[in-house]
Amino acid sequence: xxxxxFQRITKRFPGVQALDGVSFEIERGSCHALxxxxxxxxxxLGKILAxxxxxxxxxxVLAGKAIAPANPLAARHLGIAMVxxxxxxxxxxxxxxxxxxxDLPGHAGWLDRRKMREQARAMLAxxxxxxxxxxxxxxxxxGQEQLVQIAAALGTQANIIxxxxxxxxxxxxxxxxxxxxxxKLKQRGITIIYxxxxxxxxxxxxxxxxxxxxxRHVATEPISVSSPDRVIQQMVGREVKQYTSQHxxxxxxxxxxxxxxxxxxxxxxxxxxTLRAGEILGFAGLIxxxxxxxxxxxxxxxxxxxxxxxxxxxxxxxxxxxASLAAGIGLLPEDxxxxxxxxxxxxxxxxxxxxxxRLSNFGFVRQRExxxxxxxxxxxxxxxxxxxDSSVAGLSGGNQQKIALAKWLARQCGILIVxxxxxxxxxxxxxxxxxxxxxxxxxxLALLVISSELPEVMNLSxxxxxxxxxxxxxxxxxxxxxxxxxxxxxxxxxxxxx
Amino acid sequence: MSSTNAAIKxxxxxxxxxxxxGLLIVIFILGLLLTFFGGTVxxxxxxxNAQGERERVFRxNAQGEREPVVAExxxxxxxxxxxxxxKDTSFIAIMAIGATFVIISGGIDLSVGAIYxxxxxxxxxxxxxxxxxxxxxxxxxxxxxxxGILACVGTAVLAGFLNGGxxxxxxxxxxxxxLGTMAIFRGIAFVITKGQSIGGFPQAFRDLVxxxxxxxxxxxxxxxxxxxxxxxxIYLSRLATGRRIYAIGGNELASTYSGIRVNRVKLSVFIFxxxxxxxxxLLSLGYYGGATSGDGQGYELNVIAAAVVxxxxxxxGKGSAFGALLGALVIQLIxxxxxxxxxxxxxxxxxxxxxxxxxxxxxxxxNWLAKRRLLAN
Numbered sequence: 001x002x003x004x005x006f007q008r009i010t011k012r013f014p015g016v017q018a019l020d021g022v023s024f025e026i027e028r029g030s031c032h033a034l035x036x037x038x039x040x041x042x043x044x045l046g047k048i049l050a051x052x053x054x055x056x057x058x059x060x061v062l063a064g065k066a067i068a069p070a071n072p073l074a075a076r077h078l079g080i081a082m083v084x085x086x087x088x089x090x091x092x093x094x095x096x097x098x099x100x101x102x103d104l105p106g107h108a109g110w111l112d113r114r115k116m117r118e119q120a121r122a123m124l125a126x127x128x129x130x131x132x133x134x135x136x137x138x139x140x141x142x143g144q145e146q147l148v149q150i151a152a153a154l155g156t157q158a159n160i161i162x163x164x165x166x167x168x169x170x171x172x173x174x175x176x177x178x179x180x181x182x183x184k185l186k187q188r189g190i191t192i193i194y195x196x197x198x199x200x201x202x203x204x205x206x207x208x209x210x211x212x213x214x215x216r217h218v219a220t221e222p223i224s225v226s227s228p229d230r231v232i233q234q235m236v237g238r239e240v241k242q243y244t245s246q247h248x249x250x251x252x253x254x255x256x257x258x259x260x261x262x263x264x265x266x267x268x269x270x271x272x273x274t275l276r277a278g279e280i281l282g283f284a285g286l287i288x289x290x291x292x293x294x295x296x297x298x299x300x301x302x303x304x305x306x307x308x309x310x311x312x313x314x315x316x317x318x319x320x321x322x323a324s325l326a327a328g329i330g331l332l333p334e335d336x337x338x339x340x341x342x343x344x345x346x347x348x349x350x351x352x353x354x355x356x357x358r359l360s361n362f363g364f365v366r367q368r369e370x371x372x373x374x375x376x377x378x379x380x381x382x383x384x385x386x387x388x389d390s391s392v393a394g395l396s397g398g399n400q401q402k403i404a405l406a407k408w409l410a411r412q413c414g415i416l417i418v419x420x421x422x423x424x425x426x427x428x429x430x431x432x433x434x435x436x437x438x439x440x441x442x443x444x445l446a447l448l449v450i451s452s453e454l455p456e457v458m459n460l461s462x463x464x465x466x467x468x469x470x471x472x473x474x475x476x477x478x479x480x481x482x483x484x485x486x487x488x489x490x491x492x493x494x495x496x497x498x
Numbered sequence: 499m500s501s502t503n504a505a506i507k508x509x510x511x512x513x514x515x516x517x518x519x520g521l522l523i524v525i526f527i528l529g530l531l532l533t534f535f536g537g538t539v540x541x542x543x544x545x546x547n548a549q550g551e552r553e554r555v556f557r558x559n560a561q562g563e564r565e566p567v568v569a570e571x572x573x574x575x576x577x578x579x580x581x582x583x584x585k586d587t588s589f590i591a592i593m594a595i596g597a598t599f600v601i602i603s604g605g606i607d608l609s610v611g612a613i614y615x616x617x618x619x620x621x622x623x624x625x626x627x628x629x630x631x632x633x634x635x636x637x638x639x640x641x642x643x644x645x646g647i648l649a650c651v652g653t654a655v656l657a658g659f660l661n662g663g664x665x666x667x668x669x670x671x672x673x674x675x676x677l678g679t680m681a682i683f684r685g686i687a688f689v690i691t692k693g694q695s696i697g698g699f700p701q702a703f704r705d706l707v708x709x710x711x712x713x714x715x716x717x718x719x720x721x722x723x724x725x726x727x728x729x730x731x732i733y734l735s736r737l738a739t740g741r742r743i744y745a746i747g748g749n750e751l752a753s754t755y756s757g758i759r760v761n762r763v764k765l766s767v768f769i770f771x772x773x774x775x776x777x778x779x780l781l782s783l784g785y786y787g788g789a790t791s792g793d794g795q796g797y798e799l800n801v802i803a804a805a806v807v808x809x810x811x812x813x814x815g816k817g818s819a820f821g822a823l824l825g826a827l828v829i830q831l832i833x834x835x836x837x838x839x840x841x842x843x844x845x846x847x848x849x850x851x852x853x854x855x856x857x858x859x860x861x862x863x864x865n866w867l868a869k870r871r872l873l874a875n
Contacts, residue, residue: 331755353758
């Protein structure tokens, strides 16, 4: 008999059927992968189990008993914990305070700080982690914070842990540590539900895999009988062709961007490169290597930046977004919810945000023109939205990213910097975005693609620049592209020694 | 109306249907209640005599005594009361529209009441010089009135500019800056006037603001309020700069990343807030014919309450000019209603406080219902 069974789980959100009669079972002590495109419902299912959402229909059976956790606390009491991407702690409190928050040790209302610290250290020791318990959470890296979340989950005697896209913002080394930890947890008989997009991780860690598509259950099978190709086919319901970039056949145009000795104290130093029209230049590096910071400096967001940036041979004043915009530079930021979109506005208003001046006469927005323009981009990018006046907050990650990109297409910039263009985006939308970037390069745009996904930069770029700890450490032409070459440069000396 | 229809409609119209529609219903119900339960009042009848003066009408009754003619009127639903209501609403509504600009941008302006007082006082000093006892008595109204307006509104705009400028330059939260300037502006007004009331304005100025269409109906404040609402509404919904206000209130960082000059927009909303305080101050100068540094005490809270009842969200990104007008009207209707229905005045603050909370709760309920409706389809 199965340890945990989902029976005909159904969940609706405004305008979306997130889950539609999903049934499958999970064995005790297994690491069970939950995979599907964005919007397939995998995170929703995890959140229903962890009590973040409640199912509209259907039930869950845990060890023979029907459960319906109404909130995360109820789920905790059932031994179910979720490790979120979003902040699950009070960021201003220390690790120890957060870990003991549910049951602060004390005497007659006085907090026993020593005992609290001991308890927290003991909880962290369970997972061989030695983070300073007096650090406030907001000083921890995402990876460290995840470890604290896992420690907190184990501390409440959780025997089912839901991991939602755990590695999406971890460095390679942090991911490696996490995998080792998960393997240990599995040995202790803890059931892990692993929600992810990343095929390699799933095939390395998990014993079973469940594929969801458009809120429906497609397959649950042991990993041994599956394969990445098979899973992709199950996820999209069709064969996905490996895309070959068209722009590589074209000739490059004039030099669009030249960066000379760009530096910013504490962030990066002496960055120099050039970018030509019709070229896609890849920017590889580990998390924290300073790639996004370079992009921000070129876009005028870094007032402390020094060095020289030339656009079409003309020097660009640093530290002014408006100067960069006027020179035709666009930046698709990495965190679309925080930096890319105004979630209180709709698709139309978000798309036209960069071109309001262009769209207005004497300050009045030409509404008809705005609508038709936005409509054309929504169609061109295949954004799935009920209408251009629908709230952008209600769209799936892939569609939000397309709107964030549409903003810059509408602006018609000559130089476009895209920072992690497909993070948290499903397979289908990812292919569409890659296709689009390729098309833009063919049209003569100069593109700078920052990505932590090596296959992505390798597939798209003509050249790849590698950054490590704020410095440029190498440039690879397309002939030299390989994951090993890139990893060696990205990780630096450590990798050579290993 | 089916939800598919709603989806194609512009968001402006849709939010009108949800937010302002609800307020209009509330105002209508309040009006009905006051009409039916307010009772009647006897008012003397006036007529214009041969010399063009208004005088009371008398008649001789059955006993042969002369007595004034009186007419019975509905206490709430009569032209004088409604004009009075419009005038009382206008001061707060005009400022609430300015406050709505600030609130949509994600800020807050606590200093509007103080700006109102300072603008009143400086406007009053300018006007007094042209008044019957002033050094420039008898100057042409074509000089005195524009100078008075300039002193009053210019002061308010300058005060708004100082607020916005400090918020942007010092990068301090608007709550703190305007909390400080609230005290500073009122303090300046007090020092200038030495706590004295200032009056004695040119008659032309007073006649302009108190201009009546007859029978004691003075509609200038109402007209000014409507004009400010229309201009504010167009600014927010049709102008690129209005869109930018919503954008920075919704997500300041994403707005920066979209090339919006966030500081400029912030500065502009505080200037606008100051401007509306100046306009309200100007109306009050004309209407009451005097100013003291204590004018507009506590207005900032009424103004914010009106904006919030009108649907502005203190977390930014949401609100409308028309909503602010309706919010001010609801609050004024309730205070008027308390008087008309003869409820003990001492309860009025409690009732209004409860209404503000209720309005926000209803708004949240409304959002929740809208979400449910979307779900059902």
